[in-house]
Amino acid sequence: MNKVFKALNDDTRRQMLHLLREKDLTAGAIAEHFNISKPSISHHLDLLKQADLVVGNRKGQFIIYSINTTVLDEVLAWIMTLKKS
Amino acid sequence: MNKVFKALNDDTRRQMLHLLREKDLTAGAIAEHFNISKPSISHHLDLLKQADLVVGNRKGQFIIYSINTTVLDEVLAWIMTLKKS
DNA sequence: TAGATATTTAGGTAAATGTCTAAATATCTT
DNA sequence: AAGATATTTAGACATTTACCTAAATATCTA
Numbered sequence: 117m118n119k120v121f122k123a124l125n126d127d128t129r130r131q132m133l134h135l136l137r138e139k140d141l142t143a144g145a146i147a148e149h150f151n152i153s154k155p156s157i158s159h160h161l162d163l164l165k166q167a168d169l170v171v172g173n174r175k176g177q178f179i180i181y182s183i184n185t186t187v188l189d190e191v192l193a194w195i196m197t198l199k200k201s
Numbered sequence: 202m203n204k205v206f207k208a209l210n211d212d213t214r215r216q217m218l219h220l221l222r223e224k225d226l227t228a229g230a231i232a233e234h235f236n237i238s239k240p241s242i243s244h245h246l247d248l249l250k251q252a253d254l255v256v257g258n259r260k261g262q263f264i265i266y267s268i269n270t271t272v273l274d275e276v277l278a279w280i281m282t283l284k285k286s
Numbered sequence: 287t288a289g290a291t292a293t294t295t296a297g298g299t300a301a302a303t304g305t306c307t308a309a310a311t312a313t314c315t316t
Numbered sequence: 317a318a319g320a321t322a323t324t325t326a327g328a329c330a331t332t333t334a335c336c337t338a339a340a341t342a343t344c345t346a
Binding site for chain 4: 227262
Binding site for chain 1: 203206207209210212215218219222268270273276277279280282283284285
């Protein structure tokens with residue numbers, strides 16, 4: 117839970133999630149959308165992976181990243197506990 | 202939006218929100234629930250205020266804090282955009 | 287096996303974060 | 317007005333974060 121909020125606390129990572137919502141992408145393809153170095157992109161992907169918000173699958177030289185929205189259900193549930201019954 | 206995610210990215214602050222969900226509390230009463238100094242509590246409350254997640258109302262010497270859950274609707278909406286239609 | 291491409295890991299830096307103590311501000315009470 | 321209580325602000329410090337470049341690893345292809 118902590119890791120999910122941490123992962124979501126960055127605009128670049130939130131944008132990455134939106135990209136991956138449209139379709140699965142390789143790390144390189146993701147990097148093309150941002151003005152930061154590939155190692156930085158890799159670092160952001162790592163945080164998203166740690167939060168289980170994305171999953172990477174190697175396909176040859178490439179690693180194809182996909183979003184995993186099931187974790188978001190926990191976040192939604194947590195937020196709902198704050199809304200008055 | 203950025204500030205909301207930032208505010209939520211801390212366990213102490215998330216617990217504070219849960220406390221305030223139950224009932225409005227003074228800064229001091231909030232502080233009693235944590236093992237950190239009052240200035241630190243004040244700082245956390247400030248971040249929550251910046252995110253508009255809490256509101257403080259002075260009543261004499263006291264400042265009574267309340268949760269504002271309307272901001273959470275934006276977060277919910279944002280998260281929903283990630284869930285596949 | 288060599289060279290090319292994709293991605294990550296390592297190491298470094300500047301800025302942000304969470305914490306503390308001490309001091310300042312706001313209000314109440316005597 | 318002076319002292320007590322509630323809270324915040326200021327300043328310092330250790331840790332974390334996001335970024336970079338350079339080097340390492342993984343895989344493909346000739």
